[in-house]
């Protein structure tokens with residue numbers, strides 16, 4: 001297996017005259033790419049991404065793209081290939097009104113929670129939901145096992161019960177204990193995205209798996225990095241074992257976007273009432289014995305609440321079929337980009 005194969009870059013006839021590459025890092029307007037040529041830089045080709053009929057989705061770390069390769073300068077990215085999985089967050093440059101992809105095409109999500117104080121049920125549930133949504137398979141990684149804090153055992157069994165069939169791996173990046181269990185997932189060519197709060201031990205884990213310092217660690221420097229936004233960028237790293245890991249600053253904010261888990265919280269009035277519905281799977285439509293509709297009829301619940309709840313629930317349904325969800329979101333994104341561009345052009349012409 002050579003270097004390029006680790007990145008799953010496969011040439012196909014249909015790509016001609018372009019060559020495939022994978023995005024390993026994202027800077028302001030420039031992308032670091034890996035292709036059969038090795039590592040090189042690329043920029044988005046204007047016609048394809050910003051032109052009159054531009055329909056390409058902006059690439060992010062982990063994306064497979066087609067490039068017009070340039071040996072002497074920046075290559076041009078002409079196409080973003082379809083994604084198998086994606087993480088999105090509210091885009092800060094659009095007032096958090098629309099999604100922005102922060103990682104793509106990963107096979108696993110390593111949900112990183114530290115055993116000392118990071119662990120909490122709600123957070124785990126949210127991360128699990130986000131993982132299922134992304135289209136990838138979650139693996140729960142419980143860090144700082146060496147600290148052997150009170151309650152560690154309880155947290156581990158808690159995590160094991162939280163999601164049936166989701167692997168739980170307690171590890172220590174300090175002593176290396178438990179890291180072997182992760183090797184089952186870190187196969188050559190496989191990509192794992194790390195999800196977890198600042199301080200959970202993500203960077204330490206990457207370093208421990210790599211056997212060398214690839215990432216800065218420690219709470220203090222993490223704060224620094226957050227203050228100077230230009231110095232943090234999204235990136236994907238290749239481990240000596242041939243697996244790829246994605247740890248991007250944007251993933252800290254992920255929980256803010258598709259808030260399925262928060263559905264119960266934000267709609268406590270409805271979920272509370274729903275417990276009184278005759279059927280446990282009541283859609284609060286026309287079912288007999290529906291406590292939600294009854295409350296609306298009595299004027300105790302504004303109907304708009306049910307409408308809002310339905311809208312959010314529909315959004316949340318992706319988890320039934322992540323691939324269909326991703327396809328749908330990609331289509332929506334394309335449409336929005338085209339609309340934006342048309343609007344901008346219209347303004348320019350006036």
Ligand SMILES: Nc1nc2c(ncn2[C@@H]2O[C@H](COP(=O)(O)OP(=O)(O)O)[C@@H](O)[C@H]2O)c(=O)[nH]1
Pocket residue numbers: 143144145146147171172173174175196197198199200201202203204205216217218219222
């Ligand atoms: N004792 C112990 N400390 C750890 C372990 N992993 C990380 N840490 C410490 O936890 C802090 C945050 O780790 P870091 O990897 O920077 O977390 P990140 O913000 O998720 O990337 C640092 O001070 C690390 O030294 C571990 O396995 N054992």
Ligand SMILES: [Mg+2]
Pocket residue numbers: 202203204215216217222
């Ligand atoms: Mg870190």
Ligand SMILES: [Zn+2]
Pocket residue numbers: 274277278282283284285287289290291292293
């Ligand atoms: Zn009902």
